[in-house]
Amino acid sequence: MFNVNQIFAAPLAGITDKPFRRIVRMFSPNTPMYTEMISCHSLVGAHKNCLRNFDRYDDEGNIGTQIFGANAQLMADAARILQDAGATWIDINMGCPVPKVATRSGAGANLMRDHKLAEKIMRAVVRAVQIPVSIKTRLGWDDANRDWADLIRIAADCGVRFAALHGRTRAQLYTGVSDLPRLVNSPIPIIGNGDIKTSADVRRVADLGYSGAMIGRAMLGRPWIFGVLNGICGVPENVGVVVLRHLQYMVEYYGEKNTVPMFRKHAAWYSAGMPNSAEFRIRVNGITDAGELVDEICKFWGCEVKV
Numbered sequence: 001m002f003n004v005n006q007i008f009a010a011p012l013a014g015i016t017d018k019p020f021r022r023i024v025r026m027f028s029p030n031t032p033m034y035t036e037m038i039s040c041h042s043l044v045g046a047h048k049n050c051l052r053n054f055d056r057y058d059d060e061g062n063i064g065t066q067i068f069g070a071n072a073q074l075m076a077d078a079a080r081i082l083q084d085a086g087a088t089w090i091d092i093n094m095g096c097p098v099p100k101v102a103t104r105s106g107a108g109a110n111l112m113r114d115h116k117l118a119e120k121i122m123r124a125v126v127r128a129v130q131i132p133v134s135i136k137t138r139l140g141w142d143d144a145n146r147d148w149a150d151l152i153r154i155a156a157d158c159g160v161r162f163a164a165l166h167g168r169t170r171a172q173l174y175t176g177v178s179d180l181p182r183l184v185n186s187p188i189p190i191i192g193n194g195d196i197k198t199s200a201d202v203r204r205v206a207d208l209g210y211s212g213a214m215i216g217r218a219m220l221g222r223p224w225i226f227g228v229l230n231g232i233c234g235v236p237e238n239v240g241v242v243v244l245r246h247l248q249y250m251v252e253y254y255g256e257k258n259t260v261p262m263f264r265k266h267a268a269w270y271s272a273g274m275p276n277s278a279e280f281r282i283r284v285n286g287i288t289d290a291g292e293l294v295d296e297i298c299k300f301w302g303c304e305v306k307v
Helices: 018-027 040-044 072-084 108-112 115-128 148-158 199-207 225-229 239-254 256-271 277-285 290-301
Strands: 007-009 063-068 089-094 133-138 162-166 190-193 212-215
Touching: 007 225, 018 225, 018 239, 040 063, 040 072, 063 072, 072 089, 072 115, 089 108, 089 115, 108 115, 108 133, 108 148, 115 133, 115 148, 133 148, 148 162, 199 212, 212 225, 239 256, 239 290, 256 277, 256 290, 277 290
Parallel strands: 007 212, 063 089, 089 133, 133 162, 162 190, 190 212
Antiparallel strands: none
16 A cells, blocks of 8 residues: 555646645645646746746645646746746646647647657756656557557656556546556656545555556545545544635635635535535525625535634
């Protein structure tokens, strides 16, 4: 079984922002976490409409900042900015399958089918910083091109320290079952990712030869999962208290007006599987005021406003 430093929280767009990371660390302070993916263009250009362009990471513990882009110089510049902001390591996104990233911008998963560009980017980023560099990728573009091992070898030659491998191709997106291959003599450590939800899943990844496991969608509405897997804590007695704290952190970060619509998805994930959760989600989706949202959360979980 892996230790606390070997079970990672995956980068999830729209999810693993600074408020969410604070909640995870309430239950497992030393879990290695990733930021949401950050556009090298947006970061280097200091675009003001994206708050994460200005995050500091000095107080976040073991934190990897994930960047994406198809311009090697901009990726290197972005890596330096994030190193100066206090990141523990830099991660290069080579697996995002969405068209906006993988086809229209030539980044993310597109780098799996353009190994020359991938190599150019990896070498530029590794040379730009003094902290470790990792990559996150998939099995390949499609079933006919499962060439992940080639990309891992190139990464190792470029000085990349470790990789995360999602057990699906780009063509699969997030459908079907994740199918991680058995590892034999990998040139760098690889973290297994995809459909990992339980201790049994983590043991399976270890048995396949991986150096760690990465939890993605299983942490939605369950930020305590890392504490549970690492034997640090159990499921909280009153989830509502956690929900209120998460809401508070988001209001502090985004402001009340922006937080309410953004928090609806989190409320849905936290309440999933509970009695009357469908009715709760319907009510929440009609709320536009933070105070009303707090009241609804307190009624649903039976808690007081003490965060």
